[in-house]
Amino acid sequence: MEKDIYNINLLKKECQESDFQVPLYQKICKLGEESGEAQSAFLVYDEARNKSGSTTKEAEIKGKELLLIEEILDTILVAEDIIYKIQKENNISQEVIDNIKLKKYQKWYDKIQKLKG
Numbered sequence: 270m271e272k273d274i275y276n277i278n279l280l281k282k283e284c285q286e287s288d289f290q291v292p293l294y295q296k297i298c299k300l301g302e303e304s305g306e307a308q309s310a311f312l313v314y315d316e317a318r319n320k321s322g323s324t325t326k327e328a329e330i331k332g333k334e335l336l337l338i339e340e341i342l343d344t345i346l347v348a349e350d351i352i353y354k355i356q357k358e359n360n361i362s363q364e365v366i367d368n369i370k371l372k373k374y375q376k377w378y379d380k381i382q383k384l385k386g
Contacts, residue, residue, distance in 0.1 A: 284350075
């Protein structure tokens with residue numbers, strides 16, 4: 270399992286570096302596109318009446334759960350690529366990114382704790 274994670278990280282880095290020349294605005298547009306596809310996949314997953322035909326056909330082949338996960342992962346990968354590009358263009362350390370993530374997780378955790386009462 271550890272080897273697979275290592276290979277994923279190498280592949281991720283290679284993809285991000287190879288795709289670095291793509292302008293930021295195009296990556297942001299791609300994020301919106303992927304988010305829309307995740308929303309469509311959710312409608313199929315949730316068995317909503319308003320769903321696209323192509324997403325429904327894909328769900329029949331892959332299964333609606335895996336289709337939703339795949340579309341959400343596409344969104345995550347594009348978001349990570351955007352962060353990488355901004356980070357590298359502005360010389361932001363990984364430590365700074367990790368601290369921002371930690372703050373976001375802490376905020377989420379605090380919200381959950383507040384809801385629990």
